Amino acid sequence: MTLAWRHLPRTLRLETPSRRAPTTCPSLSVGPFWTSVTKLGLHTKPRMPPCDFTPEKYQSLPYRRVLEIYQQHLSPMQTAYFPQPLLLHQGHMEWLFDHEGNRYLDFFSGIVTISVGHCHPKVNAAAGKQLGRLWHTSAVFFHPQIHEYAEKLSALLPEPLKVIFLTNSGSEANDLAMLMARAHSKNTHIISFRGAYHGSSPHTHDLSNVGPFKMTLPGGVGCQSVSFEIFFVLFL
Ligand SMILES: Cc1ncc(COP(=O)(O)O)c(C=O)c1O
Incomplete structure (x- = not known):
């Protein structure tokens, strides 16, 4: 290793x-x-720590080709934070493996919203079962898995957090949070920290202040970035 x-x-x-x-x-x-x-x-x-999982041998595109495709066909917004980003090939619980078979301990165990471990067997089994049964319809129809999930999730939350609104991504979840905060407070302005990343939808984009996510374009209404220092002076 x-x-x-x-x-x-x-x-x-x-x-x-x-x-x-x-x-x-x-x-x-x-x-x-x-x-x-x-x-x-x-x-x-x-x-x-030791790991008893053996990844499959990487048999896809060579690193150089991946880089070329990235440069030619993928938006630079899909930022590579490192000069030579890892080419990840497989994940197993807390472990990640790159195209050369190197092993990494992922302290997130998946990115924030799904940090249950990479390819967790329980999640794999449930996803596989559902893929064989029904992929996707529309939110205008009922679908029992959503109801089962909403009931289980709400049972874990205190009152009055008993209503679930499912979204597909962190950006959409933050959009919704901004909308709810504005609807509740009747205020428009929202501040975010400089250097923060909150997503890439139009609303969350205006809250994000990091690297290529900050553009010199007119932003959304009421989004203002502040440094930690200013935040503490203003609010603490
Ligand atoms: C802190 C934070 N907020 C929001 C997002 C956006 O999530 P998504 O990419 O699912 O839209 C991310 C994604 O990395 C994130 O790390």
Whole structure:
């Protein structure tokens, strides 16, 4: 097992026993404090926990071709945050595997909205069953799985949070949150932190203030970004 070190910023890299270990942990080797801790031998090197899952062999496009297609046919808005983004191939619970078979411990275990573990067998089984039965109709019809889910989910929530509105994405969920906040408060203005990402729908886009998501176009009504400092001065 190796890690593709070149893909990750320094602080995210983990050392593995199979790699020739540097004398100090990269993320702990800077500054006088860490130097003294290192000298005392008190720091611990991060180690990858074992994993008994073996990924399939990657047999799709080579990295170079993926990069070409990305540059020619995919919107640059679908940002690659890293100079050489990982080419992920397979996931298993908390693990991700890239095209070279390198293993990564994913502390999200899936992105925020579905952080139940990659390809969780229970979710796979339920999704497979449903795909064989009915894919998609319209919200104008009843569909019992939605009702079962709404009942189970609402049972976990306190009063008065007993009404479920299902959306397809985080952007739509945030759109809805903005709409509800405005409808409830009768106010229009919403602030977000600089550097924040809240989605790519027209409304959430105006709340997002990071990288290519911030454009010099007239934004939506009432969205204002502030720094953490200003937020604390204004509201705390
Ligand atoms: C904090 C946050 N908000 C909103 C979103 C938007 O979610 P989606 O891509 O499902 O629209 C994301 C997606 O990464 C996110 O990380």
